Amino acid sequence: MRNIFIFIIFISMLFVSLSACQKEDEKLKGLVIESSSVEFGSLQNPEDRELHFRVQINDYGMESEQEYKVRFIIQDAHISDLIATEKIEVPETYKTQLLRNDEARTIVTGGSKEIKKDFTIDEIRKIIEKDEAVIIELYDKNRTIDREVVTTFAENIKPLVKVNPNAKLEHIKLKETNEIDIFSRAISDSNKEQGISYIAYPEYTFSLAEESYFLWVTENNGRIMNTKDTYTIYSLSDSSLKEVKEVIDKK
Template sequence: MKKIYFFIFCCSLLLIGLSACQVDRGEIKGVFIESSSVEFGSLQDPDDRALHFRVQISDYGNDPELEYKVRFLIQDPYISDLIGEGKIENNVPYKTQPLPNDGEVGMVIGSSREIIKEFDIDEIRKSIENEKAVIVELYHLDKTIDREEITIFKANIEPLVKINPNSRIENINLNETNKISIFRRVVSDSTKQQSISYIIQPKYTFKLDNESYFLWITEDEGYIMNIKDTFAIYKLSKSSLKEVKEVIQED
């Protein structure tokens, strides 16, 4: 019998210890996550290439002006490598508010991080939606108030071109040293365009140094686009345009 009492006593201590480390959702009434997302870019700024971590919080309750903070935990190495961080701390404390008369509650809190490496928007989407790559937490001191795995990804920018998979695109085979040198200059000398008045299906593709590109050639202009980033396009210099035309004519 003493062994049974001792076992019950130990279990009680364990439960007390766990409850001291974690606040169950709803214990602080009215403070919880309504929705969360990771967003890429901005509809208002075409040059925005940042990841935006956002959470909408219901923050009214019985505890007057309870202070809490928000953090985003990056679980996926691919995402953390893109932004150079594994945890995003929002150190600004927020306070719960009394319930307004109109019943409208909630606030959106977010943190933005620039992407510091080359990226594939589809890989980011896959990581967020399928791998549960990011967790958002609300916490007070050392206690977690609420947490959620983010599975919603939004791309707030339209790609410059949507490729028709059924269209015929001719591949330029860079199988000679001089061609490789020419196309390396093409890539390095090209200039990023802030906008473009029109764009059609690309006629050519080429692969260079483990990267693949679309290529547009007209009589007076040429453009390239990294297949991994259909949100940016680069204009060829006049000398590059001339050399590319010569390579195409040789083929």
């Protein structure tokens, strides 16, 4: 009887131990991909207009001496169309490595792609955060080691101006040929401004062809901004400023 009791205790302890190991394995597995994100622009470079795909990996949740590669799979057609690819492969091959005292090694890696078509940040953010648009995978040949949906979007470049879409700006209707010519010339002759961190709320809007613009006009200067790119602003030439003001005064 005593031996049966000891056997039961042993079996119970074995199941508890196996359960603890399983939970620990699941915990470690969750630590392989610590975080992942899609980011627009760079805090270090205000001229950056690329999408950056980032992942932070913790070696401690993987097998010892495990070689693996990293890729981002673009599942959303709109995002893949913007960057003209459906997959981003990180060229490096990584190998798990434990540091002294069995400390984990953290790796941050990823890839970047130029945005090749018109876009809005709010639209990209909505797709990334809600539509399971991007998958990050760690893999070894045909075996997937870990994968997760990327749901974090970061905007590293803040727009120069944030306009309420419901705001009522004065819209300049260009009907006459000479007016269209003046505003077309104003756009083509404008110069990109550098180092601008903030701009006041725009006064006017106008449209040419399929594009729309914000317009600022004061006594001494004029500025324009494409409504699809609120991160860049252009200054009007002196001659264009004079002509544009004349058109506005007539309106």
